[in-house]
Amino acid sequence: MMPMTEFVPGNTPDPSIAEVGGVDSKALEAALVDDPCMKCRDVNVYYADFHAIHSLNLDIAKNQVVAFIGPSGCGKSTFLRCLNRMNDTIDICRVTGDITLHGEDIYDPKIDVVSVRRRVGMVFQKPNPFPKSIYDNIAYGLRIHGLASTRHEVEETVEMSLRRVGLWDEVKDRLDMSGTSLSGGQQQRLCIARAISVNPEVVLMDEPCSALDPIATGIIEELIRELTELYSIVVVTHSLQQAARISDRTAFFHLGKMIEVGQTEKIFTKPRHKLTEEYLTGRFG
Ligand SMILES: Nc1ncnc2c1ncn2[C@@H]1O[C@H](COP(=O)(O)OP(=O)(O)OP(=O)(O)O)[C@@H](O)[C@H]1O
Ligand SMILES: [Mg+2]
Numbered sequence: 001m002m003p004m005t006e007f008v009p010g011n012t013p014d015p016s017i018a019e020v021g022g023v024d025s026k027a028l029e030a031a032l033v034d035d036p037c038m039k040c041r042d043v044n045v046y047y048a049d050f051h052a053i054h055s056l057n058l059d060i061a062k063n064q065v066v067a068f069i070g071p072s073g074c075g076k077s078t079f080l081r082c083l084n085r086m087n088d089t090i091d092i093c094r095v096t097g098d099i100t101l102h103g104e105d106i107y108d109p110k111i112d113v114v115s116v117r118r119r120v121g122m123v124f125q126k127p128n129p130f131p132k133s134i135y136d137n138i139a140y141g142l143r144i145h146g147l148a149s150t151r152h153e154v155e156e157t158v159e160m161s162l163r164r165v166g167l168w169d170e171v172k173d174r175l176d177m178s179g180t181s182l183s184g185g186q187q188q189r190l191c192i193a194r195a196i197s198v199n200p201e202v203v204l205m206d207e208p209c210s211a212l213d214p215i216a217t218g219i220i221e222e223l224i225r226e227l228t229e230l231y232s233i234v235v236v237t238h239s240l241q242q243a244a245r246i247s248d249r250t251a252f253f254h255l256g257k258m259i260e261v262g263q264t265e266k267i268f269t270k271p272r273h274k275l276t277e278e279y280l281t282g283r284f285g
Contacts, residue, residue, distance in 0.1 A: 026272070030262045033061040037202060037232040038083060038120075043097035045078050045087065052078045054257045056097070060202060065224060065233045067243035067264065070253030071284065076236045079253070080204050083234065084120035085113050101201065118145050121195035125207040127187035129179030129194075134171050137179040137190055138162070138197045145198050161197035165189040165223055185216025192223065196231065203227065205235045209242065221246050240280065244268055252276045 036059035045053035053075045060066060060083070068076040078087070085106060087093040099106050106116045118141075129137050138158045141147075148154040158175070162168040167189045171182070179190050188208060195203055205224070209217040224233055224246050237243050243250050244264060251261035252275070260273045271277045278284055 027260065028057060030260070031057045031059060031258070033059045035062065036060055037062045037102065039098070039100045040082070041098040043079070043082060043095065043099060045075070045082060045096075046094045047090070048092040052256050053082070056258050058251065058258060058261060060232050060234060061249065062232050063228050063230075064248040065228055065235060065246050066249045066251060066261075067247035068234065068236045068251050068253060069238075069240060069243050070259075070279065072238075074253040075256045076253050077206050079258075080206055080234060080236055083202065083204055084117050084122055086117075086122065088113065114145075118198045119200055120202045120204060121198065121200040123188070123191050123195050123203065123205040123208050126211050127184055127191050129182070129187050129190050131178060131180055133176045134162075134179050134182070134190060135175040138194050141194055141198045147198055157197055161193040162190075164196060164227075165193040166219065167193060183216070185212050185219060188212060188216070188220060189223065192220075192227075196227070200231060202232045202234065205233065207236050207238060210238065217242075240268075252279060254279070 038060035040056060040058045040060075043053060043056040043058075044051065056079060068080065070076055078093075081087045082095050082099060083106075087095055095107065101116070101119060105111070106120075130140065132140065135158055138161050139148075139154050142154055142157055148157055159168060159172075162171060167186060170186065171177075179187065182190060188211075192203070192205075192208075208224075209220050212220065221242065224235065227233060228248075235243075235247065247264045249261060250264045250267040252259050252267065252271075252273070254275050260267065260271060260276045262272075267276065268280060271280060
């Protein structure tokens with residue numbers, strides 16, 4: 001994580017990296033970590049004939065935040081959705097390559113997709129609480145995944161999940177009110193509480209703050225950092241400052257390729273690739 005409000009790129013990227021997105025050994029090394037939670041190898045994604053993600057290799061580290069940045073349409077959401085098989089819901093989408101979660105192939109035909117999505121939860125750009133009570137927004141997932149057998153267990157987990165996102169004190173007296181009656185920032189925290197209530201290993205967040213005001217954004221950013229104690233987190237963001245504030249590693253995407261990944265501080269101050277530098281300095285995107 002990098003405690004800064006603005007970044008100052010400017011070091012000349014390594015001129016030996018000539019080919020855009022070309023695999024070089026240093027780049028591959030930077031994509032891998034010791035003892036990862038998830039491993040992605042040679043991942044390609046197609047929407048019918050359109051090749052949306054090219055040969056992507058990346059490890060997701062345990063108890064860290066990795067941020068995906070890059071211009072609109074470069075494939076950040078597409079790749080994110082590969083990590084919990086959300087792309088399965090798009091008919092024309094085809095994913096190839098290997099993605100494992102603690103060594104288990106999440107695309108194995110024998111694996112239960114519902115359990116993959118429990119273990120790799122997702123939070124979307126627009127808060128999307130169920131049109132149910134605050135309580136049921138969380139209790140529902142516990143019931144369908146069979147994670148709580150008694151009413152008392154459900155109550156306990158609802159409270160713990162809401163406490164973990166800092167929402168308990170704000171809502172404990174109105175748990176029967178609709179989740180949609182909360183403010184945008186509260187709704188997003190409710191959605192995060194829902195995702196973590198089922199005890200995931202990884203939480204994917206696709207621009208989780210883009211519909212929120214700066215105060216609600218600050219609360220969510222702080223929460224994301226706290227959650228790394230228990231989970232691995234992947235965040236897509238259009239805010240470079242946000243990536244710098246909350247992530248341990250940053251991956252830069254461009255035209256369906258992951259151009260560069262590394263420690264956030266390094267990417268922001270000394271990118272290896274010219275395209276990364278151009279994006280960080282606002283020359284495109
Ligand atoms: N359901 C789909 N059907 C066909 N093509 C798609 C679909 N979803 C995405 N694409 C295409 O795949 C490419 C990558 O899109 P994606 O949504 O992953 O980009 P992104 O980096 O998340 O962009 P943004 O920052 O705007 O959210 C784009 O060219 C997009 O048009
Ligand atoms: Mg997107």
